Amino acid sequence: MKIKAKIALIDAFVLLLTIAFSAVVLVAYQDMKSKLDQTRRLDGAVGQLFALNLALSNYELGEGERARHGWRVSSQRLQRYLRDLHDSARSAPLLTTRLLAVKAEIDALHRALPQPPRPSAQAESTVSDAIRAKLHEMLHWTEQKSAVMEADLSRAQRITGLAIVLYALSTIGVMVGMYFFFRRTVLRPLARLERGAQRVGRGEFDHRLNHQTSDEFAHVAAVFNEMTANLRRLTRARDEFISTAVHEIKTPIAVLKTAVQLAQRQSPQQLAERAPELLARLDRQCNRLNRLVTDVLDVSRLELQRTRLDLRPTDMEALVERVVHEMQPPGRDHDLLLRHNDPCELIVDSDRIEQVLINLIDNAIKYSPAGGDVEVASRRRDDDLVISVRDHGIGIPPDRQAHIFERFYRAHAGTAYDHVTSLGVGLYLSRQLIERHGGRMWFESEEGVGSTFSFNLPLDQPPGAVRGAGSAS
Amino acid sequence: MTGPETENGPQILVIDDDPDLLELIDQALTAHGYRVGCARNGREALCKLEEGRPRLLLLDMRMPVMDGWAFASELRRRHDRAIPIVVMTAAENARRRAEEIQADAYLSKPFELQQLYETVDRTIVRVD
Numbered sequence: 001m002k003i004k005a006k007i008a009l010i011d012a013f014v015l016l017l018t019i020a021f022s023a024v025v026l027v028a029y030q031d032m033k034s035k036l037d038q039t040r041r042l043d044g045a046v047g048q049l050f051a052l053n054l055a056l057s058n059y060e061l062g063e064g065e066r067a068r069h070g071w072r073v074s075s076q077r078l079q080r081y082l083r084d085l086h087d088s089a090r091s092a093p094l095l096t097t098r099l100l101a102v103k104a105e106i107d108a109l110h111r112a113l114p115q116p117p118r119p120s121a122q123a124e125s126t127v128s129d130a131i132r133a134k135l136h137e138m139l140h141w142t143e144q145k146s147a148v149m150e151a152d153l154s155r156a157q158r159i160t161g162l163a164i165v166l167y168a169l170s171t172i173g174v175m176v177g178m179y180f181f182f183r184r185t186v187l188r189p190l191a192r193l194e195r196g197a198q199r200v201g202r203g204e205f206d207h208r209l210n211h212q213t214s215d216e217f218a219h220v221a222a223v224f225n226e227m228t229a230n231l232r233r234l235t236r237a238r239d240e241f242i243s244t245a246v247h248e249i250k251t252p253i254a255v256l257k258t259a260v261q262l263a264q265r266q267s268p269q270q271l272a273e274r275a276p277e278l279l280a281r282l283d284r285q286c287n288r289l290n291r292l293v294t295d296v297l298d299v300s301r302l303e304l305q306r307t308r309l310d311l312r313p314t315d316m317e318a319l320v321e322r323v324v325h326e327m328q329p330p331g332r333d334h335d336l337l338l339r340h341n342d343p344c345e346l347i348v349d350s351d352r353i354e355q356v357l358i359n360l361i362d363n364a365i366k367y368s369p370a371g372g373d374v375e376v377a378s379r380r381r382d383d384d385l386v387i388s389v390r391d392h393g394i395g396i397p398p399d400r401q402a403h404i405f406e407r408f409y410r411a412h413a414g415t416a417y418d419h420v421t422s423l424g425v426g427l428y429l430s431r432q433l434i435e436r437h438g439g440r441m442w443f444e445s446e447e448g449v450g451s452t453f454s455f456n457l458p459l460d461q462p463p464g465a466v467r468g469a470g471s472a473s
Numbered sequence: 474m475t476g477p478e479t480e481n482g483p484q485i486l487v488i489d490d491d492p493d494l495l496e497l498i499d500q501a502l503t504a505h506g507y508r509v510g511c512a513r514n515g516r517e518a519l520c521k522l523e524e525g526r527p528r529l530l531l532l533d534m535r536m537p538v539m540d541g542w543a544f545a546s547e548l549r550r551r552h553d554r555a556i557p558i559v560v561m562t563a564a565e566n567a568r569r570r571a572e573e574i575q576a577d578a579y580l581s582k583p584f585e586l587q588q589l590y591e592t593v594d595r596t597i598v599r600v601d
Contacts, residue, residue, distance in 0.1 A: 243565060247535065250563035251491060254583035258497040261586040265504070281493050 003185050003215045010181070014174055021167040028160040035153050039146065041081050046142050048078035052106065053135055056128060078103060106134045189217040196224060205232040237406075241299075241425075248292050252285040259285075299425050309349040309436055316344040316353075316385060316457075320378045323354055327361045333371035336361065342380035346457055348437055353457075356430040360389040360453045363426065368393025368450070380459075384439070388454035395447040404443065405431045430455075483597055484508040484525070488518045488544070489533040489561065498531065498589070505590055515539030519547060527556060529597050531580075534562045534570050545574035557596050 051074035058066050109131045192209065199207045205228050211221035259281055263271055271278075324338045357376075364374040372392035379386050396404060405427050431441040434455045445451035485507045489495045492513070499509045510527060512518035516539040518530070530548075534541035541560065549555055560571040563582040571579035578596045580588060 246565060247563045250582050251494070254563060255491060255493045255497065257583040258494060258501065258586065258589075262497055262501050262504075265586070281497075285493060 001213075001215065003217075006181070006185065006215075010174070010178065017167070017170055017174070021163055024163040025160055028156050028163065032153060032156040032160070035149050035156065039149050039153070042142055042146055042149070044081040045078055046139070046146075048074045048081060049135060049139055049142070052078070053132075056131055056135070075103075075107060103138065106131060106138070109134065185213075185215065185217075189220075193217070193220065193224065200228050200231065205235055245292070245296050249289065252289045252292070255285045256282060256289075295425055295429070298429050309352065311347050311349055313345055314348050314350040314353070316346055316348075316378065316387075317341050319350055319354060320357065320376065320387065323357045323361070324376050327358060327365075329365055334365050334368065334374055335372075336365075336374045337376065339375045340377040340379055342378055342385070344378070344380045344385050344459075346385060346459065348457060349433075352433045353437070356433055356455065357387065357389070359426045359430050363453070364389050364391035364393065364451070367391065372450075381456075383460060384456040384458050386454055386456045388452055390450065390452040392450040395449050395451055396443075396445040397447050401443075401445060405441070427453075482506045482508050483528040484510060485529045485531060485593065486510045486512060486518060486521055486527040487531040488512045488515065488536070488541075489531075490514055490536040491533075501586055501589060502593065505593075507593070515541065515544030515547065518544060519551070522548075522552075526552075529593060530556050530558045531593070532558050532560055532576070534560060534564065541570075542574060545576070559592055559596055 051070065055070035055074060058070060189211065192211075196207055196209045207228060209221040209224050211218045259278060263274075263278055266274070320341050321338065324336055328336055361374060361376065368374070368391045370393070375390045377388050377390075379388075427441075434441045434457070437457055439455055439457045441453070441455040443451055443453045485502055487495060487498050487502070487509060488511075489498070490513055495511050495513070499511055502509045510521050512521050514536040518532075519539075532541050532544065539547075541562075545558065548558075557578075558574065558576040560567065560574065560576040560579040561582055561584070562570050562579070564570055567579045567581040570576075578592050580592055
């Protein structure tokens with residue numbers, strides 16, 4: 001599972017937790033608030049009941065008008081408190097209805113009170129006793145009501161408190177869980193990646209990262225392993241290149257040294273006799289050395305992007321003809337044929353293009369050991385010139401075709417056609433040079449049938465790009 | 474130092490893909506009194522061995538068609554009494570190359586002519 005998905009799950013969980021907690025606390029708060037209101041109103045109602053009681057006492061003391069006034073004021077207030085109580089306490093309407101009924105009875109009794117001057121003592125006491133009883137009944141109800149509300153209030157308090165504690169605990173739990181989650185899924189793989197990068201940095205290109213899960217780090221590990229594999233391949237190719245280069249350069253030196261020492265041991269006559277042969281040999285080996293050193297230099301320069309192209313208008317038809325003429329193989333096994341040669345003038349570095357063409361023809365001859373025609377063609381198309389070299393040689397095995405233009409890659413390494421004078425840079429150099437000219441190089445090849453290597457050069461060269469590449473450095 | 478050129482000197486087969494070097498070693502060893510056969514690669518050398526057994530093989534390692542390693546193992550497979558081999562290589566570690574194919578001696582290219590003579594003489598004598 002991806003880390004992103006896991007984090008989304010954790011987020012959703014925390015969100016749900018917060019919503020649930022907020023809902024519980026909000027409901028408990030609303031409940032508490034309404035109960036506080038009811039309590040306050042009940043308090044008011046109880047106060048008025050005491051006022052009514054006081055008014056009744058005044059009446060009994062014979063203060064008729066005063067009592068009547070006090071009674072009315074208290075009664076009206078009581079009415080209001082009870083109505084409020086009724087409105088806010090919908091949870092217990094029965095209770096307040098009962099209270100209202102008691103109050104109405106008290107009012108009726110009040111109206112029934114005889115007016116002063118003083119009526120009969122008996123009638124007086126009957127009514128006032130009834131009023132007092134109703135008052136006590138009402139007081140009793142309010143007390144009960146008050147007790148119920150107090151219980152509700154403390155329950156709401158408990159629920160709120162519990163919700164807060166639970167929320168705090170689960171928040172702590174989630175945070176601890178997140179710590180372990182991140183340590184396992186992010187921090188540890190990161191540390192492993194860091195250690196791996198350090199080891200690769202120290203040159204241990206064999207190091208591989210193992211990541212069993214299927215999250216983002218598995219992807220990173222795969223990319224990392226691909227990188228080290230590439231580095232490994234590159235380093236191996238470079239090591240091979242160096243040892244091949246050393247080997248190749250030492251071989252002509254060995255020939256030169258042996259030839260010179262042999263000459264030193266010969267008599268003047270022998271030496272004079274063999275001089276032309278000896279000098280031709282020395283010349284050949286010097287040329288070979290020079291070519292090898294140039295190859296090595298070219299590769300290093302290309303690496304550093306330091307190749308300067310000497311761009312001049314060039315007669316391509318003459319160039320192709322000259323190269324084909326000069327490359328005529330000495331043996332009778334091969335025939336180098338110029339099949340087609342269109343006239344064309346291009347602005348190129350003629351030495352470089354010549355180098356590329358020589359390289360392609362050289363390969364064509366080298367890799368057709370059984371002989372056969374090597375055909376060169378230069379064709380002008382609408383917007384480019386295509387030059388191709390075709391052989392009927394051994395071809396390139398399909399599994400090696402993808403690497404053919406890689407630096408230091410020798411398609412026939414380890415086979416019978418592993419030619420020792422090849423540094424494995426020819427095609428790499430050639431393609432780089434053609435690309436610097438704004439062209440492309442490609443090939444078609446079938447094992448056992450032959451290969452055709454081609455490159456094109458645009459007729460209408462983008463001068464900015466080509467000159468820019470040429471004057472870079 | 475040039476020894477007498479004889480028809481009866483011990484025969485040496487030189488195996489190297491570089492025609493110039495092959496010819497030069499041929500000249501040098503002939504001048505030193507050996508009879509010399511030449512081969513351009515391991516396969517050619519195996520053919521030459523069918524015709525007659527030389528007293529020593531001078532073997533280059535990196536060659537097309539059949540290299541020194543393949544040649545040495547093929548040689549040991551075909552002939553139970555092996556012919557002494559002197560490895561000539563331009564590789565960086567000539568001694569290791571020689572050990573790899575259990576050669577009797579080695580020469581690091583480029584070598585002094587004197588070294589060539591000494592190594593060849595010593596190896597042939599020792600085996601005798």
